[in-house]
Amino acid sequence: MIINHPLLGPRDASEFTYLGDASLIDRPDWQAENAAEAFYEYGYVRDNPAGEHQELWYHEAGDRSWLVVTRNTLTHEISKVELARDVARARGRSK
Amino acid sequence: MRYSGFRVIKEALTGHKGWKPVWREPEPKAHYDIIVIGGGGHGLATAHYLSKVYGQRNVAVVEKGWIGGGNVGRNTTIVRSNYMLDGNEPFYEFSMKLWEGLEQDLNYNAMMSQRGIINLFHTDGQRDAYTRRGNAMILNGADAELLDADQVRKEHPYLNFDDARFPIKGGLVQRRAGTARHDAVAWGFARSADLQGVDIIQNCEVTGLRIENGKCLGVETTKGFIGANKVGCAVAGSSGRVMGMAGMRLPIESHVLQAFVSEGLKPVLPSVITFGAGHFYVSQSDKGGLVFGGDLDGYNTYAQRGNLPVVEDVCEGGVALMPMIGRARLLRMWGGVMDMSMDGSPIIDRTPVEGLYFNGGWCYGGFKATPASGHCFAHLLAKDEPHPVATAYRLDRFQTGRMIDEKGVGNQPNLH
Numbered sequence: 001m002i003i004n005h006p007l008l009g010p011r012d013a014s015e016f017t018y019l020g021d022a023s024l025i026d027r028p029d030w031q032a033e034n035a036a037e038a039f040y041e042y043g044y045v046r047d048n049p050a051g052e053h054q055e056l057w058y059h060e061a062g063d064r065s066w067l068v069v070t071r072n073t074l075t076h077e078i079s080k081v082e083l084a085r086d087v088a089r090a091r092g093r094s095k
Numbered sequence: 096m097r098y099s100g101f102r103v104i105k106e107a108l109t110g111h112k113g114w115k116p117v118w119r120e121p122e123p124k125a126h127y128d129i130i131v132i133g134g135g136g137h138g139l140a141t142a143h144y145l146s147k148v149y150g151q152r153n154v155a156v157v158e159k160g161w162i163g164g165g166n167v168g169r170n171t172t173i174v175r176s177n178y179m180l181d182g183n184e185p186f187y188e189f190s191m192k193l194w195e196g197l198e199q200d201l202n203y204n205a206m207m208s209q210r211g212i213i214n215l216f217h218t219d220g221q222r223d224a225y226t227r228r229g230n231a232m233i234l235n236g237a238d239a240e241l242l243d244a245d246q247v248r249k250e251h252p253y254l255n256f257d258d259a260r261f262p263i264k265g266g267l268v269q270r271r272a273g274t275a276r277h278d279a280v281a282w283g284f285a286r287s288a289d290l291q292g293v294d295i296i297q298n299c300e301v302t303g304l305r306i307e308n309g310k311c312l313g314v315e316t317t318k319g320f321i322g323a324n325k326v327g328c329a330v331a332g333s334s335g336r337v338m339g340m341a342g343m344r345l346p347i348e349s350h351v352l353q354a355f356v357s358e359g360l361k362p363v364l365p366s367v368i369t370f371g372a373g374h375f376y377v378s379q380s381d382k383g384g385l386v387f388g389g390d391l392d393g394y395n396t397y398a399q400r401g402n403l404p405v406v407e408d409v410c411e412g413g414v415a416l417m418p419m420i421g422r423a424r425l426l427r428m429w430g431g432v433m434d435m436s437m438d439g440s441p442i443i444d445r446t447p448v449e450g451l452y453f454n455g456g457w458c459y460g461g462f463k464a465t466p467a468s469g470h471c472f473a474h475l476l477a478k479d480e481p482h483p484v485a486t487a488y489r490l491d492r493f494q495t496g497r498m499i500d501e502k503g504v505g506n507q508p509n510l511h
Contacts, residue, residue, distance in 0.1 A: 001402055014404040018394045018509060020348065043506050044346045044437045044493040048335035050397040073349070073396045 003069060004081050008062060015061040021046050022054035022068045025088050050074055056084060098202055117282070118289035123296050126322035127155045129476050130314055132301050132337060133330040134158025136167030136277075136462065137454055139284035139295075140469020141329060141476070143201070146291030148470065149477035154293045157316060159300040163281030166331050169431040170462040171354050171388050173367050173378060175212050175272035176237045179228045182487030182499035183440060184235040189484045190467030191237065191271060197466060203283030206276035206381065211366040213247070213266040215254075215416075221371055225267040232269070240268040250365065253419050261372035261415070272367065274378050280465060304340045304451065311341070311450040327452040327476050329468075332397065332432025334455035341448050345455070346437040346493050348508040350391045351430040352459045353401040355409065357423045359383030368416070375412030384426060387413060391433065391459070393509040401430040433459045439511030440499035443471050443481065444490040452476055453490060458511055
């Protein structure tokens with residue numbers, strides 16, 4: 001697989017390590033009433049879709065940026081690559 | 096029809112005209128006591144034990160394609176019970192014992208071959224870890240034996256003992272482990288279940304689960320609605336998709352694992368061998384091909400194929416361990432979809448939906464577990480309580496903190 005890095009252009013997927021579902025960006029509030037339940041869902045439960053999947057890749061053998069890759073889990077086709085920082089900020093995170 | 100030596104001679108003398116298909120192709124009935132979704136190894140084993148051990152005769156197995164066409168037809172055929180943790184080892188040893196009597200139980204030649212497995216170690220720390228694991232196995236009634244480098248050299252003289260980075264210091268052996276013919280396991284369970292009256296319904300995809308007031312009433316399929324008192328789901332890599340029909344999200348990710356077969360070679364490997372310094376395991380089939388595999392590709396996928404970096408990594412591991420295979424050519428490679436759980440251990444449990452039961456999360460260790468998985472799932476379906484060796488395989492264990500994490504890598508499914 002080739003991942004089209006937003007800053008570096010097309011890079012081989014073997015330069016990256018894979019973390020998992022991009023919902024891991026949305027860390028729950030540890031002070032919320034339902035924090036225990038929310039952290040269980042956050043840590044252990046996944047949508048695991050057959051089809052389009054947003055996921056976190058880390059450019060370990062490159063510029064060490066985190067990317068959000070939108071990829072089809074049935075065909076391995078990559079339709080979108082964004083910097084995780086931009087995605088997190090768009091979701092209201094400070095950094 | 097029972098198989099026997101006498102039968103083979105009789106058929107040979109009468110032109111082999113007496114062999115018949117070994118399971119029926121029934122149309123689904125309107126209602127069953129129990130429906131098992133998934134006609135793979137675990138689903139068919141469940142049907143076999145439901146009918147033979149637990150006396151359930153009104154049972155159906157529904158399968159999207161043809162039986163045995165999923166992971167039971169695409170694995171590396173290794174059978175073993177060399178686990179460490181309390182939640183796992185009694186279960187896998189129960190499975191090992193079922194394997195030892197399986198062919199007699201099924202009256203079917205599954206080509207079970209107890210040729211042994213050796214897990215090589217390359218450091219003092221690894222020796223300690225394997226010693227501990229071997230002791231845990233012995234405490235649970237399994238067999239384990241620790242060999243030093245000279246003893247390993249006697250049995251496997253072709254290994255790369257004096258590698259500068261990863262010298263072989265010894266190995267943990269389980270003599271009762273081995274290999275079995277994977278397809279024959281599926282066919283043997285199917286034949287036995289069919290003989291007991293189980294309906295095996297192929298080319299019948301489950302498209303929905305009919306759930307009313309929190310109770311599962313049956314399955315919607317491409318052959319219409321089929322009612323059931325209880326529905327058990329044993330669909331491995333498709334677990335997320337099928338349980339998603341009940342609105343459930345699981346502690347599971349689907350990943351691809353690749354496996355490889357070399358061209359046929361003369362007999363060289365007496366047992367199953369695993370490399371301790373890289374991820375590589377290998378055995379030799381009766382046809383002569385080296386059957387081997389290694390790591391997951393590492394990303395979520397439902398495609399039954401992988402990518403080249405893992406091919407390179409696995410082959411590097413193989414050549415590092417046994418340089419003699421450097422000239423052997425790769426004949427076939429393929430990928431299977433694994434239901435990787437969050438702690439690397441399986442789930443056999445009820446679900447929040449009444450009448451709906453789940454069997455999955457087998458990661459890439461499902462084949463060796465086939466008989467025990469079927470036995471324990473049948474126990475749960477028939478008696479509504481877990482089998483004594485499968486009590487730890489709870490769906491809610493991640494919420495209650497009772498994970499069974501053999502490798503200790505946490506909630507990272509692609510590392511298990």
